[in-house]
Amino acid sequence: MVFGTLYTFPGDQCRTIAIKAVAKANGLDLDIRETPRTPDHLSISKLGKVPAFQGADSFKLFECMAIALYITSQNEQTTLLGKDKKEYAEIIKWMSFFNTEIVILMTQQLLPQLGVIPYDRDQVEFFANMTQRSVDVVEEYLQDRTFLVGDQLSLADLFCAGNISLGFQFFYGKAWRQQNPNVSRWYEMVCHQPIYAAVTDKFQLLDEPKLTNNPPEKKPETVPKNGAAVAIEATQA
Structure with missing residues (x-):
């Protein structure tokens, strides 16, 4: 049913x-x-x-x-919502942080380079720096942690990895991952979890960024459907 x-x-x-x-x-x-x-x-x-x-x-x-x-929450025995109320609150904290402080800023970096909105190099650079500022918070936090909350996989990991997947799809090449090893390690770990891998495309990482702050080569109507749709939706949050 x-x-x-x-x-x-x-x-x-x-x-x-x-x-x-x-x-x-x-x-x-x-x-x-x-x-x-x-x-x-x-x-x-x-x-x-x-x-x-x-x-x-x-x-x-x-x-x-x-x-x-x-x-x-439909599974009364789920471990994905934390062991106690404090962990539950932390899960919501990280979901909110990624959803507002990373995805929204990242799409303002992405949209102009996809040709969805007018391109301005300085604006793209500004939002790229703002996004990285937020990612730096996570990078430092994960220095001695495997998961975002507690000692096991939670909804925060699944939700936040999904959020930041935009970066790994368009921007985060090998050099970036070397500079951000903790976020990269965590993201790869989540992507290889069976629960996550079961509903996503085959895991791939970029050698070089697809987008590097240059004017779009394609007209808006020829932008890859999923990339543009994701970006447009994210800016409406």
Whole structure:
């Protein structure tokens, strides 16, 4: 029986990966709709944001954190929400941090280089530096830690790895990973977890960045569908 319908973009949408992962792990069948902003979708999210969710019982949710927490909590024995209230609060803290202080800034670095919005070299550089400033917080934090919260995998790891996957898709080549070994180690560890790998494309890392702060070569209408869609959605948060 279908547990609910999830509206998203095609492919590994950065804010949807964790939702798909925990749903599959919990044995919850989701009807994935990859054509957003349909009338049914807009009845849930008036702004047409993804992800959006409607349960088989007609319960409606928008906002990625809320959906991820709701789907995860369907398993009463889950270990993904922490061992106690403090760990639960930390999980929400890191989800919020990545969702606001990394993804939104990163997409302002990404959009102009994809040709979705006007390109300005100084603006791209500004947002690249702002993104890195936030990533530096995580890099320092992970210096002596394997997981974001506690001593085992949590929803924070799944959700935040999905968020920062945009960076590893477009920007984070070998040189960057050498300069940010803790974030890189953590990201690779999460990507190889069966719960994460089961719902994502084959794991790959860049040798060189795909985008290096240059004007877009492609017109907006020819931008790769998933990359542009992910970026546009992220800026609406």
